[in-house]
Amino acid sequence: MDFKVLRGTLKKELLTKYRAYPMDFFIGNVLTGFYTILGAYMMYKLLFERNMNSSFANLTGTSDYLSYVLVGSLTYLFLVRTCLNVSRSLITELREGTLESLMLAPFRRVEYFLGNMLVQTLTTTMEVMISVLVAIPFGISFQYIHIGSFLLAIVVALYSFFGISMVLGCVMLFTRDTYISQNTLFAFVFLVCGITFPSEYLPAWLRTIADFIPITGVVTLIRNSVLLGKGISEQSTIWINTLLISTVYVLIGFILMQKCEEVALEKIHS
Amino acid sequence: MIIAEHLAKNFQVKVGKGIFREKKSIEAVKDISLQIEKGKIVGLLGINGAGKTTTIKMLTTLLAPSAGTYFMDDMDAVKYPMEIKKRINMIAGGERMIYWRLTAYENLWYYGQIYNVPNSILKQRIEELLALVGLEGKQNIPVETFSKGMKQRLQIARGLINDPEYLFLDEPTIGLDAVVSKELRSHIKFLAQEKNKGILLTSHYMREIEELCDYIYILNDGCLIKQGTARELAADTFNRRNYILKLYEQSDDILARLDHNLRQYDPTTEVSGDGDCISINSSENISLELSRLCTQEGLFIREMYEKEPELEDTIIKLSKEVSA
Numbered sequence: 001m002d003f004k005v006l007r008g009t010l011k012k013e014l015l016t017k018y019r020a021y022p023m024d025f026f027i028g029n030v031l032t033g034f035y036t037i038l039g040a041y042m043m044y045k046l047l048f049e050r051n052m053n054s055s056f057a058n059l060t061g062t063s064d065y066l067s068y069v070l071v072g073s074l075t076y077l078f079l080v081r082t083c084l085n086v087s088r089s090l091i092t093e094l095r096e097g098t099l100e101s102l103m104l105a106p107f108r109r110v111e112y113f114l115g116n117m118l119v120q121t122l123t124t125t126m127e128v129m130i131s132v133l134v135a136i137p138f139g140i141s142f143q144y145i146h147i148g149s150f151l152l153a154i155v156v157a158l159y160s161f162f163g164i165s166m167v168l169g170c171v172m173l174f175t176r177d178t179y180i181s182q183n184t185l186f187a188f189v190f191l192v193c194g195i196t197f198p199s200e201y202l203p204a205w206l207r208t209i210a211d212f213i214p215i216t217g218v219v220t221l222i223r224n225s226v227l228l229g230k231g232i233s234e235q236s237t238i239w240i241n242t243l244l245i246s247t248v249y250v251l252i253g254f255i256l257m258q259k260c261e262e263v264a265l266e267k268i269h270s
Numbered sequence: 271m272i273i274a275e276h277l278a279k280n281f282q283v284k285v286g287k288g289i290f291r292e293k294k295s296i297e298a299v300k301d302i303s304l305q306i307e308k309g310k311i312v313g314l315l316g317i318n319g320a321g322k323t324t325t326i327k328m329l330t331t332l333l334a335p336s337a338g339t340y341f342m343d344d345m346d347a348v349k350y351p352m353e354i355k356k357r358i359n360m361i362a363g364g365e366r367m368i369y370w371r372l373t374a375y376e377n378l379w380y381y382g383q384i385y386n387v388p389n390s391i392l393k394q395r396i397e398e399l400l401a402l403v404g405l406e407g408k409q410n411i412p413v414e415t416f417s418k419g420m421k422q423r424l425q426i427a428r429g430l431i432n433d434p435e436y437l438f439l440d441e442p443t444i445g446l447d448a449v450v451s452k453e454l455r456s457h458i459k460f461l462a463q464e465k466n467k468g469i470l471l472t473s474h475y476m477r478e479i480e481e482l483c484d485y486i487y488i489l490n491d492g493c494l495i496k497q498g499t500a501r502e503l504a505a506d507t508f509n510r511r512n513y514i515l516k517l518y519e520q521s522d523d524i525l526a527r528l529d530h531n532l533r534q535y536d537p538t539t540e541v542s543g544d545g546d547c548i549s550i551n552s553s554e555n556i557s558l559e560l561s562r563l564c565t566q567e568g569l570f571i572r573e574m575y576e577k578e579p580e581l582e583d584t585i586i587k588l589s590k591e592v593s594a
Contacts, residue, residue, distance in 0.1 A: 008383030016371040019412065097366030101428065103332055105384040106355035112384075265332050266281060 005107045009115025013085075017119065026127070029081070033131030036077055040069040041138045043196070059198040061228050070140045071226055072195040075219050078128050079161055080186055085120035086113055086165035087182065090257075091172045094264060103265060109257060113169075117162050144229035152232055153221040156239065160214035160246035166253020173260040176267070194219050214249060217242030272306040272329065272436060272468060277338035278492075279324050298324040300492035302338075306436060306468040311458065313483035314472045315581075317589045320489035322472050326438050329470065330360045342436065356385075361429035363441030365421040370414040374405050374424050377413060378431055385432035399427035402457060404450060418445045426454060430461075436468040437461065443478060451478075458482055476582040486581070488588060496588065504579040507587050510538075513560060515548040516573040524548075527567060535559050 017025075044066045057063040089112070093099040102112075132140070164185075171181045189195070192202060192210040199210045210216045217238050224230040224238075232239070279299040284291035299321040306312045316322040327333040329340065331351035340347040347354045368377050375396060382392040400406045403423035413421060422445045429437065439458070443451040459482060461467045473479050479486060480500045488496040488503070496503055517524070525548065529541040536554040543549075550560065557576060564571050 004383045004386060004389075008380050012369065012372065012376070012380045015376060016369065019371045096370070098369060100332060100362075101360075101367035101381070102384070104330060104355060104358070104360055105381070105432075106352050107384045107386070262334065265327075 003111070005111035006115045006118070009112050010118050013116055013119040014122075017123070026123075029123075029127045030130050033074070033077055033127055034134050036073045037070060037131060037135045037138055040073045040196070041066065044069060056198065059200050060223070064141060064227065066139045067141045067227050068223065069196050070135050070138065071223050072219055074128055074131055074135065075157065075215075075222050076186075076190060076195045077131065078124055078157065079164070079189065079215060079218075081124040081127065082117065082120045082158070082161045083165045083168055083185075084182060086116045086162065087169035087172055088178055089113065089116045090169060090261070090264070091176065091178060094173070094176070094268070099264065100268070103261060109254070113162070113166065117158070117165070121158060142226060144227060146225050146229045146231050149225035149230060149232050149235070150222065152239075153218070153225050156221060156242055156246070157218040160218050160242060160249070163214065163246045163249025163253060166257060167249050170253060170256040170260045173257075173264045176264070189213060189215050192216075212245060214242050214246040217245065271308065272304075272340075272342050272470075274305075274329060274340045275303045275338055277302045277325065277328055277335045277340060279321075279328060279333060280336045297492055299328070299335075302487075302489065302492070302494050304487050304494070304497075306470055308435065308468045309462055309466045310484045311462045311469045311471055311482045313479040313486040314470055314489065315476075315479060315486060315585060316472075316489040317585065319491070321492040322489060323440065324492075325489070326360065326440050326470065326472065330358055330438050331355055356432070357435040358438065359429045359432055359434040360438040360440065361426050361442045363422065363444030365418055365425075365445075367425050368413055368421060368428060371412060373410050373412055374400060374416075374427075375409040377424060378427055381428050381431045387432060395431065395433070396427075399430055402430075403427045404453070419447055419450065422446055423450060434467065437470070439469060439471045439473075441473055442471070443473065443475065455482060476580065476585060480581045488585070490588070500581045500584075501578075503581065504584050507584045508579045510551055510553050511555060512577040512579070513550040513552070513557065514573070514575055514577050515550060515560065515564075515571070516546055517548070517564070518570040518572050520546060520548065524567075524569065528563065531563050531567075532556060532559065 048065050052063060052065055056065065060068060062068060090099065093102050168181060168185055172178050175181060192199060192206055193213055193215040194210070199207055199216055202210060221235060221238055221242060224235055277299055278297065278301060281296045281298055283294055283296055285294045286292050302321065302325055304312070304314075304325075314322050314325065324333065328335050329347075331347060331354050335348060342354050342357065345353060369380070372380065378396045378399060379392065382396065387395065396409075397406070400409050403426050405420060405423055405427070408416070408420065413424060416424065422442075426442060429439075442458075443454055446454065455478060458469060458471070462469050471479065471482060483500070485499060486497065486503060487494055496506065498506060515528075520543065522543075525541055525543050528548065528550070529539070532539040532541060532550065532552070535556055536552045539550065539552040539554075539556065541548060541550050550556070557574075561571070561574065564574075
């Protein structure tokens with residue numbers, strides 16, 4: 001692997017972010033985390049507290065809906081932040097007039113996207129950590145957390161987010177759209193991947209679709225590690241499934257990206 | 271050496287309005303063959319949407335040709351674009367291709383990284399390039415505060431960051447002031463003559479092309495219509511001679527007499543007055559007859575010379591011919 005491209009992209013993105021969006025952007029993102037937590041808390045207090053069906057506990061292994069929804073919301077926040085940066089990287093280059101000079105250079109795309117991913121992982125980790133601190137007074141519980149399993153779940157989550165970002169990036173570059181594609185995807189993920197309620201409540205056909213989105217597995221893995229204290233071996237099937245589905249996304253993303261780059265450059269000139 | 275033969279490029283575009291738009295194929299480049307030797311500067315001129323930019327994009331591997339072959343030093347450029355990218359670079363006019371949030375130094379450093387320039391030489395190269403384009407004192411200022419000319423100068427430095435063997439220059443002096451343009455032109459010459467780089471240049475400034483280019487290709491409507499040196503192109507396009515005559519005394523009567531007498535040597539001769547100049551256009555070499563006629567008529571010659579057609583005249587004439 002060529003670490004020069006990764007390092008260069010990391011530095012370029014950090015400098016650009018720092019200069020383009022100073023402190024207020026960071027504060028804005030932290031506030032988004034706060035509002036997400038507040039929304040989840042109010043949903044719990046106003047709708048579900050003392051109204052939880054026993055099937056919820058049977059399906060999730062916990063009756064602590066508040067922690068369930070907070071972990072789901074924070075994972076979703078991490079997904080949105082990471083995917084946005086990576087998937088929009090090339091279309092941003094296109095809009096800023098640097099896509100051609102970038103495409104002229106003989107570098108492999110994987111390091112470029114990883115550099116972008118790393119920047120967003122660093123900034124989002126800080127934002128989510130602050131959000132987690134904010135979530136503690138609201139009642140999130142970490143008493144059963146399995147640290148090893150949780151850390152592995154984070155690595156798998158990043159891999160999965162990377163795969164989804166690549167596919168989303170292809171759609172964005174092909175259609176030259178960011179808002180419709182990203183918002184459609186995120187709304188769909190929010191509804192079907194078990195962010196605020198178990199996907200088992202969904203109709204069978206929608207559940208099948210959810211199973212082919214790695215976020216469903218990622219959210220389950222993180223919840224199982226944080227809320228239920230499940231270890232790595234106890235969740236082996238979910239690990240393997242999530243990794244396999246994520247790999248499919250990564251491969252599709254890289255195969256399509258080459259084609260989408262060609263299409264984007266042709267569209268500029270035609 | 272770059273050898274491109276019968277390059278063509280078709281684009282699929284959607285025409286009309288609404289969701290169900292019709293697809294249409296456009297031939298941006300129909301048939302272009304050209305060669306670029308190392309150490310030479312080749313000009314690419316075009317008349318109204320001729321396909322210059324599309325040709326450059328194909329030669330820089332940004333666009334894949336729809337047909338034709340393209341070899342760079344015997345390597346198939348269509349088949350191995352990544353290898354070709356290592357040996358080329360492009361400088362386009364305008365303010366694109368650089369990151370506005372970064373400083374000049376950071377821009378060049380980043381491009382150095384993605385071109386895999388060894389860090390041991392990158393710092394020195396950046397400093398040399400910044401000095402070349404006159405930005406050495408501005409290297410730590412974000413590009414967004416630069417003037418248009420400064421951005422263009424930085425773009426030139428970016429295009430040289432990988433020390434390319436072949437350089438594609440698409441209107442490189444647009445937006446530059448006269449001093450920097452002149453320096454850049456001498457550097458382009460230096461790159462070709464001393465560093466043995468093959469250069470393809472497009473420009474709207476005909477004098478720039480005339481001054482720099484060893485060979486020129488003229489495109490129209492996606493096809494190559496003329497090629498040669500500036501002198502060859504002019505000779506090929508203009509089969510008539512132009513003389514400029516300046517006399518100490520000039521009147522309509524003198525013009526009429528000259529016109530009448532010169533038509534005896536060449537019936538197609540045209541004589542016209544323009545300020546203190548008399549312009550004579552003939553299909554024959556009539557310089558001797560003209561000076562003899564002036565002596566016979568008692569006209570005192572202040573200045574007389576044959577005006578060689580400039581590249582601009584060639585392009586204007588060709589443009590008129592193709593649109594006729």
